[in-house]
Amino acid sequence: MTVTNILTVDVEEYYHGVEFGAALGPAAIAALPSRVVQQTERLLDVLEAGAARATFFTLGVVAQRFPRLVRSLTARGHEVASHGWDHTPVRGLGPAEFRADLRRARHALENATGHPVLGYRAPNYSIGPDTPWAFAILAEEGHTYDSSVHPIVHDRYGTPDAPRFVHPLVHARLWEVPVGTARAAATNLPLGGGFFRLFPAAWLRAAIGSVNRREGRAVVLYVHPWEFDPDQPRPPMPWRHRFRHYVGLASAERKLHTLLSAFPFTSIERALPGVCVAPAPAAAA
Numbered sequence: 001m002t003v004t005n006i007l008t009v010d011v012e013e014y015y016h017g018v019e020f021g022a023a024l025g026p027a028a029i030a031a032l033p034s035r036v037v038q039q040t041e042r043l044l045d046v047l048e049a050g051a052a053r054a055t056f057f058t059l060g061v062v063a064q065r066f067p068r069l070v071r072s073l074t075a076r077g078h079e080v081a082s083h084g085w086d087h088t089p090v091r092g093l094g095p096a097e098f099r100a101d102l103r104r105a106r107h108a109l110e111n112a113t114g115h116p117v118l119g120y121r122a123p124n125y126s127i128g129p130d131t132p133w134a135f136a137i138l139a140e141e142g143h144t145y146d147s148s149v150h151p152i153v154h155d156r157y158g159t160p161d162a163p164r165f166v167h168p169l170v171h172a173r174l175w176e177v178p179v180g181t182a183r184a185a186a187t188n189l190p191l192g193g194g195f196f197r198l199f200p201a202a203w204l205r206a207a208i209g210s211v212n213r214r215e216g217r218a219v220v221l222y223v224h225p226w227e228f229d230p231d232q233p234r235p236p237m238p239w240r241h242r243f244r245h246y247v248g249l250a251s252a253e254r255k256l257h258t259l260l261s262a263f264p265f266t267s268i269e270r271a272l273p274g275v276c277v278a279p280a281p282a283a284a285a
Contacts, residue, residue, distance in 0.1 A: 197248025
């Protein structure tokens with residue numbers, strides 16, 4: 001049986017990356033040019049050529065500034081979900097600020113598309129054990145699924161002992177759609193984002209195929225539109241930040257073509273229609 005994998009795209013400006021905030025001040029970042037429209041439109045063309053659909057976790061500020069771009073996502077058959085308002089990590093917000101962030105982003109996205117927004121992904125995967133209140137607020141604000149948990153060891157995020165595949169968070173009336181990993185040597189190996197750019201295409205293809213064949217499950221791959229734009233500005237920053245942000249940009253599009261040729265990819269709502277409805281509440285003891 002062929003497994004259809006899931007492609008997700010975090011729609012943000014290249015300068016929303018953590019490396020820019022760490023290396024540049026707010027004034028320097030504000031002076032950088034926007035490239036999200038051309039980056040996203042180019043990625044849409046690549047997906048169309050590969051007969052793929054995706055879930056686009058989109059920032060509210062992008063929807064507010066470029067509503068035509070966000071409308072084009074749904075017009076071309078993709079799902080639009082929320083990436084929060086302006087890429088502020090959830091752990092930098094308290095419960096009240098997080099609720100306001102969710103509402104503001106969802107309003108902008110739904111105004112742009114005319115469709116309900118059910119999914120959410122936290123900026124920089126910043127929902128975890130230190131933000132236990134976030135899941136319930138997501139459900140209270142009308143989201144039915146979250147895709148913020150990355151079950152890996154990482155210096156910035158990650159919940160390595162979390163389940164690797166979709167599961168209900170019945171206490172919060174929410175589904176969790178974890179970011180995809182492969183297994184090797186009893187370790188969860190990441191596949192998307194910077195790891196997608198860093199690892200060879202042959203390795204990624206083998207890893208996704210292993211999850212599909214051996215575990216019979218879909219991989220939730222994630223990318224950003226800016227990862228396919230090697231011509232983006234490169235302001236001065238420490239070498240470690242340059243490496244993390246710019247490694248593999250020149251080969252990323254070719255690598256994605258390889259994966260789209262090898263595997264079918266679709267959106268979360270098409271692959272997992274059950275997550276569009278909140279899970280049933282836990283039975284009383």
